[in-house]
Each structure stands twice: as C-alpha cells, then as structure tokens.
Amino acid sequence: MVVYFRDPKGLRKFPNMSPLSGISNIPFMMLAHSGARSTQLVELHKKHPVIRTGPNTLSYGDARAIKDIYGHNTKCTKDTSYVITAGSHYHLADVIDKQDHSRKRKVLSAAYALKNLELWEHKVADKTTKLIRHFDQCCTAPLPAGSKIVPKDELTVDFRAWTNFFTLDAIADIGLSEPLGFLDQGNDHIVCKRPDGSEYECELRPALYQNARKQSLLVWPYQWYKLIDKVSNVIPFYGRMGQRAREWDGIPVELASRRWKRYQAGEKLDDFFQALMENKNGQAHALEWGEIVAEVSIMMNAGSVTTAIAMANVLLQLLKNPSVMAKLRAELDHAIDDDDEDPVVSYDTVKHLPYLRACLDESLRLFPPTPHNLPREVPSEGLSIMDDYISGGVSVGMSALVAHRNEAIFPQADKYVPERWLGEEGKNLQPYFLAFSAGARGCIGRNISYLEQTVLLASILRRYEFALPSPDWEIERLETMNWILGEMPVKVWRRQLSKLEP
Ligand code: HEM
Structure with missing residues (x-):
C-alpha cells in the first residue's frame, strides 16, 4: 500500500485492471485461472490503451507501442518471468542477456535459415505421408448432401491430436534425426530415464502442456513464484500439474542423450543438433551439456506446440467458412x-x-497460438512508449490477440477474412501481425512452421473432405503460455477428383 501511494514509478496514472491491481498480482493470477487472459484483455483495451495489470506491470493495447516494446531497436529486454521459469541453463527463447542471445542465435540461425528449408522438406514430406496413411484408414462414406450433423462413430479422426503428432515427429526429425514414431503409434507415449537410470513411460503432450499451464497460473508475483510453485504441489489441482512437469523434465535429457551417442559414434546427420555441436567449418561450439539439453527442450516445445495449434485452427476456420474453403481449393x-x-x-x-498464405495468416491473426503478453522489462534509464515516459524496471507487454482484434487496423476483426492479407493492403498490415512476435526476439522457426503448414494443409485439402460434428461446433480453448486447443473430432472422406481415385 505504501509503495502504491508513494508511486515511485509513476504508474498510478494508468487505469487498473481491477481495483487491487496496483497493489497485488492476485487479480491477474485469478484472470489467468479463467484460461482466457488475452480474450479478457481485448475487451478491457477497447476502453483503455494502457492498463495496469499488476503493481509493476502494464499491458498495451495501442499498435504504436509495438515498435517501442518489441521493435528491432528497442532497449527493452525479456523480463524476470523468463529467468524464474528457466532451467539450470538458458535456451534461445529465455536468455535475457543481449550478447548471450546473439551468440546463441548465431549458432542456430545457420540451421533455421530459409535456404535450409529444402534440407528439411523430405522430413516434412515423410511425416505427411504417414499422416495420410492414417487418414486413408479413417475414411468414411461421403457426407450425404444436406446432412449437417455427423454421427459420432463417423468422427474417426481427432485432427487436433494428429496435427500435434505430426509436428512432434517433424521437429524431432528436423532437430535431432530422432524417429519419435508418434504418427506410427497413433499416440505420444515415450520412454525416458530418471537421473538414477530407471525408466519411466509418459505421454509427451500432457507433460509439456501441464508444465506450461502451471507456470501460466502461478508465475505472476515474480518474487514469490519459486516458493508458490513448490508449496502449491500440496493442492491436488496443482500437484498433478507439477507431476506432469517433472515427467517433461526427463524428455529433453533423454532425446539429447540419444542424439549425443550418435554424434559421439561419428554419425554426421543433417539436423539442428549438428549445428549446435559445430559450425560449418567443423569447429566445435563446445557448449555445456546443460545448454544442449535446454536448446533441445525449447526446440521440442516451441517447435511443435504452436504449429500444431495453427494447423488445427486453420482447418476449423476453413470448415466454418465454406466459401473461403472453395476459393482455396480452386x-x-x-x-x-x-x-x-x-x-x-x-x-x-x-x-x-x-491465397493459401492469406488463409494461414488470417487464422494466425484470429487465433494467435501465442496470444500471451510476452513481457519486456523497461531499461534502467526508462523509456518513452507512445511518447509517454515509463520508468526503468517496469514490465510492459502487448498481447498479439489484442493487436490482432483492433478494429481500427483489422476491420471486422472477429471475422475470418483472408482477403485482407492480399496485395499491397496485406503488406501494409504486416507491422501489426504479431503471431511470431517481432524484432530481434521474434520467432526463429517461422519458416519451418510455414513449410509444415503449407505442405500438410495443401496435401490433405487436395485429398480429403472433412466435416465437423455440426456446423456450429466450437473447439475448447485454454490460454496457458500458448492458446491450447481441446479435441477436434472430424469426419474424413476422399475427395471426388477423378485423378485421386485409387
Ligand atoms: C505457428 C507457429 C509458431 C508461432 C505462432 C510461434 C510464435 C513465437 C513467438 C510469439 C515467439 C516469441 C516468444 C517470446 O518472446 O517469448 C517465438 C519465439 C521462438 N520460436 Fe516460435 N513460433 C512458431 C513456430 C516455431 C517453430 C516451428 C520453431 C522451431 C522449429 C520455433 C522456435 C522458436 C524459438 C527458438 C524462439 C525464440 C527466439 C529468440 O528469442 O531468439 N517457433 N515463437
């Protein structure tokens, strides 16, 4: 209360998200438990361009702030939330120090470069073939004309799960030459080792998702987080998430160890791991083991979760907008x-x-897989954001969802209108497209994501028809660090194109 009234950082002039937001992070933690933080922020920002969401935190809703907070020349850095959720070593996405980030980004950019996409294409094609093999087995008779409700037993594919098996298998192959085999198994069971050498089996997706969910619920009072994270385990709701999080911890270690053995045995493989070990001239980067594991962890995490969400979202939008689907098919x-x-x-x-790219981008706009306010810390000397001085140390951020639902920039912002991305007008919207964030900390994997999305979507739309349980069916959405989706049951059948007949 004393700090609130002394107001050393001059934050009292901003409207509070809730009456208590100026003195406590509890209101934001409660908002996080709704699983829809960014959706709520969209509503709040309709009235206020800047909102105080915690004692030291501001949320922006005005597009002019994007450059100041995330632009290439910004002096902001990632804030403390990245430090307190990091493991023993930083990876590319949670490292804060600018020099350390540049060093890491240089090592990895060789692997992620656009010109390397041809190298990875056969790996993506292989996973697409496997997914098609499964979908072929799931095909049902065509939906009779006029039928709108699909009987339950004809909903033979959970599209959401299969896009995730696809992205996990793809990134494990691209990153580690590891045959995870989820598309062959039809599940995400994986066997790992504990530090004592004993084996355990777990499902990869729940392990990964519950880890992020627990963080997204509890991280907000940064100075208390480590304690809250531990103590909360006595409550079964959080305890179960904590257990899954521990299962996740063993997965990157296991995958890195498997690949390390192959490297030690002298196998030269075309993958990210090779780029982590040596530069193009064969000089060793000599990274510590903890750093290698951390990079494998973010590769498997960022490299799979978001693209899978994006692919499920875009099919959902296309099925709900038949005229867009027809235009894309043409x-x-x-x-x-x-x-x-x-x-x-x-x-x-x-x-x-x-038009294919416009359909993908419009879906990423409407439902950005990472809508979270990606918090940045204002440098110690302070910073002008939208011509307003903000004191050093304040955490500032702007949700991609808030940016994308701004009617002034994206008219009919709640509608799926891929046409807005075409031509010059589409190009002019790019500075407001935040799905991959922006600037030096923008997504390094976006090219790989587009490779996966375009090849998979084009291949399945060419070969199959899909139907949702009913035209007004809605998917469950839960915002954690990403915007996680529930199941997406679909009916699938072969398209009637003479050349496609077996
Ligand atoms: C639709 C797909 C994707 C979306 C929406 C997405 C979104 C993002 C966003 C918003 C960030 C900024 C995170 C932050 O500031 O904390 C980011 C960073 C990052 N992404 Fe992606 N991503 C996607 C696909 C991928 C893929 C396929 C990979 C890996 C193959 C990847 C790897 C990374 C990494 C390593 C970073 C950290 C970059 C840095 O800080 O230098 N992402 N991504």
Missing part, C-alpha cells in the same frame, strides 16, 4: 499437377500461393 487445384501421383504436395508448388 487455387490449390489449379497449382497442383493433376498427373502427380504423390499425395504429398511439394513445397515448391505451394510456397508462393497467395
């Missing part, structure tokens, strides 16, 4: 050679299709 059918027997469409065929 573009794809025109571009894809009818005589091509391979059900997997090549990246070269689809990478420049404007």
